[in-house]
Amino acid sequence: MSPSLNPSALARLLGEWNLGVEPAYRELADVVRLLVLDGRVALDTALPSERTLSESLGVSRTTVTAAYRHLREQGFLSSGQGSRGRTRIPRLTPLGTTVLSDPGLTTTGRTPGATSPGLAAPEGLIDLAYASLPASGEVVHRAFAAALTELPALLPGFGYDAMGLLPLREAVAARYAAAGVPTTAEQILVTSGAQHALNIIIRAVAGRQDRVLVEHPSYPNALDAIRAAGCRAIPVAFTAAHDAGTDRADGGPPALAWDMHALQATMTQQRPTMAYVVPDFHNPTGQLMPDVQRRQLVRAAAAAGTVLVVDETLRELNLDGAETSPVAAFSPAVVTIGSLSKSHWGGLRTGWIRASETMIQRFAAARTSLDLGGPVMEQLAAAHLVRALDEPLPARLSALRDNRAALLELLAGHLPGWETGRPAGGLSVWCRLPAPVSTALTVIAPDFGIRLAAGPRFGIGGAFERYLRVPFTLPPEQLETAVLALRSAQDRLDAAPQLRRTLKNAPALAIA
Ligand SMILES: Cc1ncc(COP(=O)(O)O)c(C=O)c1O
Structure with missing residues (x-):
């Protein structure tokens, strides 16, 4: 059953929302929108009725009605006739559709600009909240085609394997060995x-x-x-x-x-x-x-x-060719996490843990309360991908380098007060803003056609109000639109310092 919020719970989450800077309905809608974007109010949650919320907040029913209408118009609330509205995030075009000029995309039938079902992201909104890439389409497709031919040989078995398919574990282990970290298949859990x-x-x-x-x-x-x-x-x-x-x-x-x-x-x-x-x-x-x-x-x-857990999810996105050793090269006790999500595609949902055999056995035992193993087809395909892991990287890295250069230039040109640094890899720039306005920018961002993840999402206790993560996963033309939108949003906040304070006081800053 979908969750619902009672009026006093929502009032508590809203905190001191009504500072009298903007029309009350607008302030109420802005703070609710922030709660949804920040995950403090789950999606598909039924909000209180207009009457009970107006009583609980001590505001007129007209204010709540107008706030809900505003949220509906912006796509943050469903518009069920007669029933209580449920929280939504506006549908965005998945980043995957137009992000990188990856020749494989067209072979999978996805054309630039097309939308695919399921993934969040616009009717018109550019999504800067995610830092992810579309599939290395052709490579992934080929791996699944090969997997399909291998599947019949496995069908007589039960299909359950908490450790993961041996050929995939062997391929991952061989990859570590080639990087100077001798590894056996028994040290890998898929x-x-x-x-x-x-x-x-x-x-x-x-x-x-x-x-x-x-x-x-x-x-x-x-x-x-x-x-x-x-x-x-x-x-x-x-x-x-x-x-x-x-x-x-x-x-x-x-x-x-x-x-x-x-x-x-x-x-x-x-x-x-x-x-x-x-x-x-x-x-x-x-x-x-x-x-x-x-x-x-x-x-x-x-x-x-201390058990040291090292997440190497982004290790392949090495834009400047820097040379470092995997942390596991320095101690057999290190627990390493790897994934195909950034090198190939998040939709594969395939990763692994590398650790000592003893630890891997503990992890395999702990896993069975969560699931009983990964799907076989995905693992067969992943084995092909891991064996030729570097194949999609040159095109991917080259496009990312272009995007990074474009984004840094655009930010320097349009938002000179933002300090950016220059990341040596990965998918995003961590910008230091001239003022603690990250949440405020995130709240008003949809008005300017963009969706953001506020700095405090990356911290504990409300930290990072002065920071914003800006991904360079979009191609330069879209980055230009996005940076111009960021500039307009910042101009709006600069022109209305009171608004900035109101939104900064919004209660959804902390995630812990
Ligand atoms: C550091 C880090 N760890 C884990 C993940 C999630 O990876 P996966 O898609 O393999 O679950 C991400 C995705 O952005 C990430 O950046």
Whole structure:
């Protein structure tokens, strides 16, 4: 059954929404919209009736009626006749349709500009909330065609395998061995993507109230997984690169860097059960951890008895050819998460965990309460993809480099007050804004044709109001439209400082 919100619960979530800056209906609609965008009010939730909400908020029924109408017009509320409206996110064109000029797209029957069912994203809205790419279409399609011919041989079996299909595990293990990390198939557990892998690991090693060290900012879904497991996330902030002795050579604004002193001190003092880090083109900052720090990290975790979990989901998106060793090269105790989502396609839902055999057995046992193994066809196809993992990368990286250059130029030209740095890889730029307006920008963004993920989604306790992640997954023409929209949205906030304050006070800043 779909959830519903009672008026007092919604009133609590709304907090102090009515600051008298804009018409009340508008302020109410803006804050509800933010709650939906931020995930604090789940999709398909029935909002209270106009009468009960107006009573609960102490405002006129006309105000609530107008606010709901506004939300309906913007696509954030369903328009069921007579029934209570349910929360929605406006349908957006999936990024995958027009993002990169990937020759494979047309072979899968998807044409630029077409919409495919299911994935969120516009009637007209450009989606900057996701940092994902369309499929390496032709390569993926070919792998599935090959998998189909191999399927009959497996049909006599039961089809269940909590570890994953052996040919895929062998292919992943061989890939690690080639990267200088000797690995056997028994050290690989196949998962339904990196997010699934993280959930399995948390389930196996961390209990309620256990401390889990995280970078701050970090990948929002990882923070959500840690929080959902009842663990306590212990954030360690990044520092400016010059403080860490890795200043930028090109004279641009200082990049962020891992604060090794803080990481080591936190490990020593807090002795977290687990640490979750993304050293390869970190999401959202795009930073790459140098080998010397990888070694320090491994040592600190070992000394503290902390299970070090390294998420390598973005490792293949190495735009400038930087050379680093996988963290697992520095210690057999490291638990590594990998995925095909960024190199090939998120729709494959295929990833893996690499760890010691003993740990892998623990993960396999923990998994069975979540699922009983991955789908066979996907794994057969994934085995082909992993064996030729580099095949789609040159075209993908080349398009991303062009997009990154275009985005940085556009931001410098239209939003000169935004500090951007230059990520060495990954899919996004972590922008420092001249004022703490990230949530306010996110709330008004749909009015300007774009959808954003507010900086605080990447932090704990409302941090990162001064930051916005801007992906460079779109082609330059669309990035130009998006950056001009960002500029217009910022101009609107600059022209109405009161509005900025109202939206900043919106209650949905924290995700933990
Ligand atoms: C750091 C990081 N980890 C995990 C994921 C999720 O990966 P998957 O699609 O394999 O679950 C992402 C996706 O953006 C990510 O950036």
